[in-house]
Amino acid sequence: MIATIQQFDIDLFLKIHRGLSSGFLDWLMPLLRNPFFWSPLYLFIIIFCFREYKKKGWLLIGMLLLTFGIGDMFSSKIIKPFVMRVRPCNDYTLRDLIIHRVPCGSGYSFPSIHATNHFAIAVFLILVFYKRWKPILPLGILWAFMISFAQVYVGVHYPVDTMAGAILGTTIGCFTYLIYKKTEVFI
Template sequence: MEELEKFDQELFVSLNSQHNPFWDTVMILVSDKYVWIPFYVLLIAYVIYRYRRQSIPMLAMSVVAIGLADFIASGILKPFFARLRPCYEPDLEGLVNIVHGCGGQFGFMSSHASTAFALAVFFNLILSDRYFIFKVVLVAWAVIVSYSRIYLGVHYPGDIVGGALLGSMLAFASSIGYRYILLYYPSLKKDPVI
């Protein structure tokens, strides 16, 4: 476990050390949840427009996945593991580029990664292959948001991987719930189907 933690720290220092003023600004924006509000609004509007009644369980189960991802990562796992963020780690003092504040004391798991992957994986699982480009865009978005947390100095790569796995598992469970809802309420499928 110590070797894994050491590798995680070394990988973090390597990734976090790649900085310039332009990317500092970009990564601050990418990491800001409020910047993405127009993206979320467009996504919701498109889903409602395209799927009509079917959008109700679709959006509800995506909210379940995202909400659980955030709650479990921040409310349960961070206090349980109590792993210091790299920006608070005494062993890394002077090695971390802290671009825009440090956040809470503990970092494992990343709630940014867990919620972004919950959203991206959920829609990847429920949408048909004809939405391939949209699926790729969602995963790329989740990866970029997650990477921004390393760049800004607030999460180790392990925090990101853990958060991504948590979000993906919850997305998988929510996608099963979504399919059961459609199975038990077939009237929802009278609108355009996936």
């Protein structure tokens, strides 16, 4: 059963990593996974929260930082060292099939920290702002998905790594939203 899932994961990885290869995606996908590319969005969120929500804006930013911190801690410090899955770009059995689009890194693969953190942040923001602005649902999910997909395309994660990160991140985003709802009544 595990071997079947692993083979499916490798096959799907190769279909994305090699099968979708194009000059445009080779240019775009490394950008999408770069945190500096998203800096204007992060800055907009911070300014928006402070401008529109004043004191509650501090709470929102604090909760976003907590959401990010929990996602990062669980995925990188707890799960990755326990699972110890080798990244596809470091897997010697895939050596001749990998297209090196970004530096591989030496860390483990499962789960994707990018997927965990971005799904956690997206879900938290969706839950906070959905009643006020409905388009945040598809935009937030698309944003987190694109970053996760880019991880597979550039060759640093398997699809299951990003799916697990998305599930973990969604759970964390829901959890921190519950904390936010309990805390916001005091502001």
